[in-house]
Amino acid sequence: MKLTPMMQQYTQIKSKxxxxxxxxxxxxxxxxxxxxxxxxxxxxxxxxxxxxxxxMAGVPYHALNLYLRxxxxxxxxxxxxxxxxxxxxxxxxxxxxxxxxxxxxxVLEDELLEQDSSxxxxxxxxxxxxxxAGVDVSTGESFVASFDDLQLVVDFLESIKVSQILCEPILxxxxxxxxxxxxxxxxxxxxxxxxxxxxxxAETFNISxxxxxxxxxxxxxxxxxVRYLRFTLMAxxxxxxxxxxxxxxxxxxxxxSxxxxxGLFSEEKGKSLFDVLxxxxxxxxxxxxxxxxxxxxxxxxxxxxRFDRVEAFFNDKLLLNEIREYLHAVKDIQRIASxxxxxxxxxxxxxxxxSTLSVCPYIREVLLTNEYFxxxxxxxxxxxxxxxxxxALEENPSNTLGxxxxxKAGYDKELDDLRELVxxxxxxxxNFEIEERERTNIPNLKxxxxxxxxxxxxxTKSHLSKVPNHYVRKQTLVNAERFITEQLKDFEERMxxxxxxxxxxxxxxxxxxxxxxxxxxxxxxxLADFLANVDVLSTLAYVAVxxxxxxxxxxxxxxxLLKNSRHPVVEKLVDSFVPNDLYMDRSKSFVxxxxxxxxxxxxxxxxxxxxxxxxxxxxxxxxxxxxLPIFDRIFVKMGVRDDIAxxxxxxLVEMNEVAKIIHQATxxxxxxxxxVGRGTSTFDGIxxxxxxxxxxxxxxxxxxxxxxxxxxxxxxxxxxxxxxxxTIEVLEDRSKVVFLHKVTDGVAxxxxxxxxxxxxxxxxxxxxxxxxxLDVIATKSELEDKLRVVSSERFKKLxxxxxxxxxxxxx
Numbered sequence: 001m002k003l004t005p006m007m008q009q010y011t012q013i014k015s016k017x018x019x020x021x022x023x024x025x026x027x028x029x030x031x032x033x034x035x036x037x038x039x040x041x042x043x044x045x046x047x048x049x050x051x052x053x054x055x056m057a058g059v060p061y062h063a064l065n066l067y068l069r070x071x072x073x074x075x076x077x078x079x080x081x082x083x084x085x086x087x088x089x090x091x092x093x094x095x096x097x098x099x100x101x102x103x104x105x106x107v108l109e110d111e112l113l114e115q116d117s118s119x120x121x122x123x124x125x126x127x128x129x130x131x132x133a134g135v136d137v138s139t140g141e142s143f144v145a146s147f148d149d150l151q152l153v154v155d156f157l158e159s160i161k162v163s164q165i166l167c168e169p170i171l172x173x174x175x176x177x178x179x180x181x182x183x184x185x186x187x188x189x190x191x192x193x194x195x196x197x198x199x200x201x202a203e204t205f206n207i208s209x210x211x212x213x214x215x216x217x218x219x220x221x222x223x224x225x226v227r228y229l230r231f232t233l234m235a236x237x238x239x240x241x242x243x244x245x246x247x248x249x250x251x252x253x254x255x256x257s258x259x260x261x262x263g264l265f266s267e268e269k270g271k272s273l274f275d276v277l278x279x280x281x282x283x284x285x286x287x288x289x290x291x292x293x294x295x296x297x298x299x300x301x302x303x304x305x306r307f308d309r310v311e312a313f314f315n316d317k318l319l320l321n322e323i324r325e326y327l328h329a330v331k332d333i334q335r336i337a338s339x340x341x342x343x344x345x346x347x348x349x350x351x352x353x354x355s356t357l358s359v360c361p362y363i364r365e366v367l368l369t370n371e372y373f374x375x376x377x378x379x380x381x382x383x384x385x386x387x388x389x390x391x392a393l394e395e396n397p398s399n400t401l402g403x404x405x406x407x408k409a410g411y412d413k414e415l416d417d418l419r420e421l422v423x424x425x426x427x428x429x430x431n432f433e434i435e436e437r438e439r440t441n442i443p444n445l446k447x448x449x450x451x452x453x454x455x456x457x458x459x460t461k462s463h464l465s466k467v468p469n470h471y472v473r474k475q476t477l478v479n480a481e482r483f484i485t486e487q488l489k490d491f492e493e494r495m496x497x498x499x500x501x502x503x504x505x506x507x508x509x510x511x512x513x514x515x516x517x518x519x520x521x522x523x524x525x526x527l528a529d530f531l532a533n534v535d536v537l538s539t540l541a542y543v544a545v546x547x548x549x550x551x552x553x554x555x556x557x558x559x560x561l562l563k564n565s566r567h568p569v570v571e572k573l574v575d576s577f578v579p580n581d582l583y584m585d586r587s588k589s590f591v592x593x594x595x596x597x598x599x600x601x602x603x604x605x606x607x608x609x610x611x612x613x614x615x616x617x618x619x620x621x622x623x624x625x626x627x628l629p630i631f632d633r634i635f636v637k638m639g640v641r642d643d644i645a646x647x648x649x650x651x652l653v654e655m656n657e658v659a660k661i662i663h664q665a666t667x668x669x670x671x672x673x674x675x676v677g678r679g680t681s682t683f684d685g686i687x688x689x690x691x692x693x694x695x696x697x698x699x700x701x702x703x704x705x706x707x708x709x710x711x712x713x714x715x716x717x718x719x720x721x722x723x724x725x726x727t728i729e730v731l732e733d734r735s736k737v738v739f740l741h742k743v744t745d746g747v748a749x750x751x752x753x754x755x756x757x758x759x760x761x762x763x764x765x766x767x768x769x770x771x772x773x774l775d776v777i778a779t780k781s782e783l784e785d786k787l788r789v790v791s792s793e794r795f796k797k798l799x800x801x802x803x804x805x806x807x808x809x810x811x
């Protein structure tokens with residue numbers, strides 16, 4: 001098939017972007033051809049047409065973002081090919097080039113992003129360790145991290161909800177096996193090249209050397225990520241903050257299981273810790289709050305600094321309410337600054353920036369009344385930029401540039417004149433007609449226009465004697481003559497080019513305005529980060545006031561003291577919540593919690609972990625009093641579940657999670673376990689739960705709360721001084737069960753499973769039959785005889801010989 005010049009142009013461009021869907025600007029549409037057309041037609045549910053035998057499917061240019069979102073969410077890379085010149089003035093074929101490549105991890109447009117969530121693009125390489133570099137292009141946030149094994153990598157990526165993964169080609173298959181529903185793309189050789197790698201990274205941050213970034217082993221992967229971004233965004237000048245180093249001694253690392261089991265985030269509104277805490281006023285604050293939840297601090301000085309500022313708001317309700325009122329006007333200037341830097345900002349972005357800058361001086365002024373915000377004086381509120389934006393922009397500008405409805409009247413005389421000409425031409429002609437009638441004394445003189453002759457003055461033949469000498473004959477009709485004057489001719493010439501000149505001038509003014517803002521984006525980003533922090537700190541104070549939270553204290557003697565502690569989520573979902581106490585120290589570090597289903601075991605152990613997490617992220621906590629150590633890790637394993645996608649059984653998933661905890665926990669960790677061993681037979685389950693408990697107590701020595709139905713485990717408290725038994729109080733009243741939800745010392749006397757089944761609505765016949773069967777099983781059970789307590793002496797001997805229990809036969 002012989003291709004037209006335009007289709008030849010398309011195929012040449014497509015050959016450079018074979019791994020992307022190419023959207024080719026053609027008039028008022030972005031068109032896809034050949035295989036791309038079939039894909040676009042299917043994904044976007046569009047009609048497939050043909051042009052000169054080539055399959056074709058297109059979307060309107062003004063609705064590009066709507067369709068782009070769907071393609072990106074489906075995991076496709078999209079190359080946007082734009083017209084680089086006006087088809088009306090182009091000589092021959094219109095020049096076209098790809099101006100941007102859009103992937104799930106490089107989107108900038110508001111419509112393509114979740115407002116309350118970061119959008120991470122992560123790159124992975126492997127040498128001795130797995131090294132990771134990540135960036136949220138929409139805000140400029142970047143980070144690096146390293147992990148010893150792939151499972152830790154997977155946990156990390158799942159916990160931050162990564163949008164796209166780049167990797168060394170050799171890693172692609174194993175990542176695809178372990179990670180679902182994320183676009184995984186291998187690097188090209190040139191991404192990974194060592195040549196000029198340091199130079200490329202240094203140029204990104206406009207520095208002469210990368211030494212102070214302390215990238216170390218992460219330089220290669222971060223450099224590869226920088227090169228990928230330059231290519232996809234078509235920009236050498238990337239807008240990135242210096243990378244933050246994760247997984248060092250500053251943060252608590254939460255694996256994906258812990259994030260899931262603790263219910264930190266949920267698609268069901270009101271069912272997660274984030275939902276309870278997220279009363280932020282800005283999208284920037286909501287995203288920062290998420291990162292604080294996912295990355296609790298380990299540094300007491302930083303935690304204390306957060307607490308002091310939360311407490312400052314907590315104690316000064318007038319300050320708190322005034323700040324939250326001002327924050328209403330604060331928009332997402334993090335992402336706006338990024339779009340401005342990449343020349344993707346819309347007029348409404350600048351209006352949002354103006355709105356934010358309008359309240360910043362008030363926020364600064366009111367914060368300076370409190371000693372904990374003295375550094376606020378250093379914040380640049382960009383008053384001059386606000387004045388410029390106020391003078392330049394309409395109050396509610398059109399989002400379409402070039403119509404004269406973006407730049408405010410009075411800002412530029414040339415634009416004002418053009419706007420007057422384009423939008424008030426009829427008024428000019430009407431006034432001109434009236435003036436000419438009066439000047440010539442021709443009562444029926446008429447000013448008109450047609451597409452052939454343009455503008456004219458029409459005079460009937462009965463009044464031709466009154467026509468002035470400066471009128472030039474243009475056309476003769478049967479009953480009239482048409483004339484033109486220099487004034488009308490000048491108006492016509494200006495009108496013919498006015499629209500084009502209006503469009504050009506408004507775009508020029510807008511681009512200059514964006515350039516002036518772009519020069520300040522680094523400072524604007526500092527302001528954005530400051531406002532996000534103020535939003536989160538004031539929100540945590542507001543939540544604490546509303547929910548009766550207290551400031552926790554930290555001690556380094558191993559003490560855990562919680563008085564009248566509550567679950568922050570559950571208490572919002574029930575009419576009344578029963579608070580509970582907990583005391584642990586170095587001599588009593590392990591709690592075995594027994595009790596029936598529905599009694600509140602899972603709620604209690606979760607609330608302990610949530611309170612620890614909240615404290616270390618800088619939040620007040622739901623308790624009357626709270627004293628805690630600083631934990632290096634928090635591990636939570638709740639219940640059992642299948643992993644059907646990878647073919648893992650319930651029990652295998654459970655054992656994987658337990659193994660992870662055993663290998664990674666230290667004496668400074670908090671471990672919360674629920675129902676370990678329930679995924680297999682009773683004897684095996686008890687044996688595993690017993691051995692896991694002993695290992696955590698004897699070998700790791702961390703704080704652990706183990707909720708279980710295996711009352712046999714309570715025998716461990718007789719063997720080890722550091723283990724104590726607790727249970728949930730239950731009241732039996734006339735064969736009915738009342739769960740008091742109160743944690744107390746002791747052991748559950750029975751499981752009450754049949755009573756719970758009755759409460760759940762099982763038919764009475766089934767409940768009675770279950771009781772009969774239970775009597776028989778309980779009478780004939782040989783479990784008590786068969787269970788042999790494994791002596792702790794064996795572990796003591798192993799410890800003295802320095803033999804790791806993993807190497808012992810029992811393990």
